[in-house]
Structures are given as structure tokens and as C-alpha cells.
Amino acid sequence: MEKLTFTDQQKAEFRQDALKYILPHFADNAELAKGPKIFTAGEGCYVYDIDGNRYLDTFASLLTTICGHHRPEIKAAVLEQMDHLEFFPNYVDTFTIPLIRLARKLAEIMPGELSVSFFINSGSEANETALKMARQFHVHNGQPHRYKVIARKNSYHATTLGGSSVTGLSWFREYFEPLIPGSLFAPQALREDYGGIVSDTVPRGLTSLDVMEEMIQWEGPESISAVIMDPIPGSNVGYPLPPDGYLCLLYTS
The missing domain is CATH 3.90.1150.10 (Aspartate Aminotransferase, domain 1)
Structure with a gap:
């Protein structure tokens, strides 16, 4: 160097x-x-x-x-590609060889049925796109009223308008309100609380999943578009770990 x-x-x-x-x-x-x-x-x-x-x-x-x-090997790979093609967008019907190879590799290592990639420049754009995809899915299925998104308190999802709307940090949102309507915030699940899937922000005897289920019923299941969450919340709340089984139970419920 x-x-x-x-x-x-x-x-x-x-x-x-x-x-x-x-x-x-x-x-x-x-x-x-x-x-x-x-x-x-x-x-x-x-x-x-x-x-x-x-x-x-x-x-x-x-x-x-x-x-x-x-990293010398990364520099070498970048230089080699620059000798052929610096950039071309994956737009409508256009692809590039490195893009196809990367997508193939991701499909090999991703779990379950995850096999298709939509490439984006940043995490903020990825979450913004996910919110739009969820909205678009319901619109195409004749359910445009399904627009509400459930996130978790203290979560962070992006600096873009949609991502900020579902970020569960009030101090982060207050400078840009009113934001996109339909954002709901459920409590986090903390591993150490009462030895189960509960949270310090829900009544004793209920779990955070119970609260989310009650929220869905109160708002109307037919109005919910998606649930967005960071499996392990970030540095703003100290990386609290969810209890074992939380993500699977959330997915199946």
C-alpha cells in the first residue's frame, strides 16, 4: 500500500x-x-x-x-473486468456475465427456495424496493388496500422515505414526519426476558408474537402488506439477540 x-x-x-x-x-x-x-x-x-x-x-x-x-485479489478482479466492460445496467432484457455468475453463486448458497436475485446498490434501496414489491404484489392480486407494514420498535431499515417510515426509532423519524402512512410497530423479542419469547414492552403473560397477532387482528389482516424486520437489531440498541425459535414462529404464524 x-x-x-x-x-x-x-x-x-x-x-x-x-x-x-x-x-x-x-x-x-x-x-x-x-x-x-x-x-x-x-x-x-x-x-x-x-x-x-x-x-x-x-x-x-x-x-x-x-x-x-x-485486497490484491479484489483489485485484480476489478481490473480484469474493467478491461472488458466497466458497467452495463441490468435493465429490461440486458444482462452481463459477472451478474449471471454472481446470481448463480447466490442461488447455490441461499437457503430454502431463495434462488432469484434483484440487484440493488445499497441496503436502503433494497428495503425500499422490498416495500414497493410487497405493495405491487397485492395491487396485482386485486388487493390494493393491503398497504400496512409491521416493523419492530427500535429497528432501523433505511434513510429513504419508505425505509424511514418503517424504522422503529422515533427520534429518527420525527424530523421528516408525516411519513408514509400504514407503518405499525410491534415490540422486540429479547432472549433474556422471562426465559421465553417475550419483551420488556409487552404485558406480562403475553409474548411479543401475541402482541403482533393482536395488532394484525385489530388493524385487519386484509390490510397488512408485509412484516419487515432485522433479525438482530443494530448498534442503536446493542444488538439484542431474539430467543431461539422466534424467527421460525414469526414466519409460520
């Missing part, structure tokens, strides 16, 4: 222009006031800033580099 070097004047100009021309995602003015962190290189699980300081990339650059930075 070749580390880039810069003069003090260049560093100052980069920092000034970063704040002048770029609006960061989830911008925090208090942090930006301390000066922007500018990264220039990566190696394995580490990244290096413009001053040469090393950081542990604990979230794999938003999960885009889970194989690590500066």
Missing part, C-alpha cells in the same frame, strides 16, 4: 474545501467544528488519515469493505 503525503498547506486546503463544498451524511456540526477527518489509504481492517494516523475500521466503511481494504 502506498501512503500519500501532503504539505501542511495542502492539508489545510483539503479541510477547508471539505467543509465548503460537501454536506456529509448525518452531519454533526459539533464534530465538524473540531475539523474534518480526511482518510487517504486503507490496509486490511485499518484506514489512515491525511496526517498518517491509523484507525480501526470497525464498521467496514458502512459494510462496503467487509473483506478488508487493499
Whole structure:
């Protein structure tokens, strides 16, 4: 890995222009006031800033580099493909060889009947597309009234409008309300609560699945489009594990 070097004047100009021309995602003015962190290189699980300081990339650059930075075999594969075709969209009736090979490989390793892939650029777009697919499915089946989506409290699903609507974090949604109607929030299921499939947000004697079932009956089963959930909620709630069997029971019920 070749580390880039810069003069003090260049560093100052980069920092000034970063704040002048770029609006960061989830911008925090208090942090930006301390000066922007500018990264220039990566190696394995580490990244290096413009001053040469090393950081542990604990979230794999938003999960885009889970194989690590500066992997020679990945660089070689990218270069080889660039020699043939940089990009062509999978649109209407067009495909590419790498796309077909990837889809075939995914079909081999995915469980059950999961064998068809719809390729998207990000998790937010994936969840947004899933919500649209669920809506489209019911519309084509003559049930346009099935538009409500059940998510779980404290869940995170996307920064897009639809994904934000089903994200179970009130502080995350409040800046953009009113959002898309029909979003319902059931309690989480926590493994340690009472030794069963229950939650700290449901009455004693009921399980979180009971509450979800009551919610469906109250809203009307004929109005429910889908259930969206993260099997293990993220860092915003400490990665709580659901009890054994929860996902299977949720699916079958």
C-alpha cells in the first residue's frame, strides 16, 4: 500500500474545501467544528488519515469493505473486468456475465427456495424496493388496500422515505414526519426476558408474537402488506439477540 503525503498547506486546503463544498451524511456540526477527518489509504481492517494516523475500521466503511481494504485479489478482479466492460445496467432484457455468475453463486448458497436475485446498490434501496414489491404484489392480486407494514420498535431499515417510515426509532423519524402512512410497530423479542419469547414492552403473560397477532387482528389482516424486520437489531440498541425459535414462529404464524 502506498501512503500519500501532503504539505501542511495542502492539508489545510483539503479541510477547508471539505467543509465548503460537501454536506456529509448525518452531519454533526459539533464534530465538524473540531475539523474534518480526511482518510487517504486503507490496509486490511485499518484506514489512515491525511496526517498518517491509523484507525480501526470497525464498521467496514458502512459494510462496503467487509473483506478488508487493499485486497490484491479484489483489485485484480476489478481490473480484469474493467478491461472488458466497466458497467452495463441490468435493465429490461440486458444482462452481463459477472451478474449471471454472481446470481448463480447466490442461488447455490441461499437457503430454502431463495434462488432469484434483484440487484440493488445499497441496503436502503433494497428495503425500499422490498416495500414497493410487497405493495405491487397485492395491487396485482386485486388487493390494493393491503398497504400496512409491521416493523419492530427500535429497528432501523433505511434513510429513504419508505425505509424511514418503517424504522422503529422515533427520534429518527420525527424530523421528516408525516411519513408514509400504514407503518405499525410491534415490540422486540429479547432472549433474556422471562426465559421465553417475550419483551420488556409487552404485558406480562403475553409474548411479543401475541402482541403482533393482536395488532394484525385489530388493524385487519386484509390490510397488512408485509412484516419487515432485522433479525438482530443494530448498534442503536446493542444488538439484542431474539430467543431461539422466534424467527421460525414469526414466519409460520
